[in-house]
C-alpha cells in the first residue's frame with residue numbers, strides 16, 4: 001500500500017460523503033431518496049451569464065492563461081459591486097483577488113497567514129472546511145461559540161483571554177452556514193474592535209451575502225471603519241447566481257493579506273478561465289433581479305418548511321438569509337441518530353448538526369434547495385415516522 005501524508009490521513013471524516021454513499025446504496029435498491037442535505041442551489045445559472053460566457057469563450061484571446069490575480073474586468077466589477085451595494089471603495093489592483101471558488105481561497109488563505117501551531121478562532125458550529133484548512137496548515141483551532149439565544153451571533157465574551165491573546169486569525173461567516181444566523185453591522189464592528197485590540201486577523205466568509213429574505217440586507221465587514229487594516233472578506237458567485245460548478249469567487253480587503261494569498265496561489269494555480277471571470281463580472285454588474293427571483297423562491301419554500309416543521313413539533317428559528325433551516329433534534333435522539341433514522345425509515349437526507357462542531361449536536365440542517373413538491377413530500381414522510 002502506498003503511504004501518503006499524515007496530514008491527509010488525519011483529516012476529519014467528511015460526514016456528507018458517508019450519507020451520499022448510503023443514498024447511492026438505497027437508490028440502487030429502488031428507494032426514492034429526497035436529499036435535503038445538499039448545500040448548493042438546485043436552480044440553473046441565469047441565461048445572461050451563460051450567454052456572456054459563450055460569447056467570451058469564442059474569442060481566442062480568452063483561451064490563454066489568465067493573470068494570476070484575476071483579470072482586470074472581473075476585479076473592477078467586484079470593486080463596482082462593493083461601491084454600489086455597500087458604498088465601500090476598493091482598489092482593484094491591491095485589494096481584490098479572484099478565486100477559483102471561495103472554498104479554494106479560504107483553504108489557501110489559512111496556509112498563507114498561519115504558521116505551524118498558530119491558533120485560529122473558528123465558529124462553533126461552522127462550515128467544516130475551516131477545520132480541515134486549519135488542520136492542513138498545521139494550525140490549532142480555538143472555538144468561537146455561536147449563541148443560539150441571539151440568532152447565532154458570535155459570543156465573543158465566552159472566549160478566554162488566553163485564546164484571544166494567542167489567536168492569529170478569526171473566522172466569521174454571515175449569513176451563516178449551518179445555523180442560518182444573520183447579524184447587523186454592529187456585530188461586525190464589535191469583531192473589528194476585538195481584532196484591533198488583540199491583533200487578530202479577521203477572515204469573513206460572506207458566501208451567502210446576497211441570499212436574504214424580506215427587507216434584510218446582509219452587511220459587509222468592509223463597511224466597518226478601519227476594517228481594511230485587519231480583515232478580508234470572501235465572496236462567491238456560487239450561491240447567489242447558481243454558479244457552484246463554475247468555480248468563481250473573490251477576496252477583498254487588507255492589501256498585505258491579499259498579497260500573501262496571491263503569492264501563495266501563484267505557486268499553486270493559474271487563475272480561472274477568462275470567459276468565466278468575464279461572465280461573473282457581468283453577473284456582479286447586473287441589477288441583481290435574478291438574485292431577487294431566487295430569494296423569492298427560497299422564501300416560498302421556507303414558508304412551507306417552517307409550517308411543516310411546526311406541525312411536526314420541530315423547532316427552528318425563521319432565518320433571514322441562506323437556504324438552510326437549522327432545526328432542533330426531537331428529544332431522545334442525537335443528531336446523528338435522528339439523521340440516520342430519517343434516511344433509513346423515511347428516505348430523507350438531512351445533515352446532522354454534529355457534523356458542524358460540538359455545538360451543533362442538538363440540531364439538524366435542512367436545505368431548501370429542492371422543489372416545493374419534494375419539500376412537501378419530505379415533510380410528509382417525516383411526519384409518518386415521528
Ligand SMILES: Cc1ncc(COP(=O)(O)O)c(C=O)c1O
Pocket residue numbers: 039100101102103104127173176177205207235236237238244248249
Ligand atoms: C459557508 C460557506 N463558505 C464557502 C463556501 C464555498 O463556496 P464556493 O467555493 O463555491 O465559493 C460554502 C459552500 O458550501 C459555504 O457554505
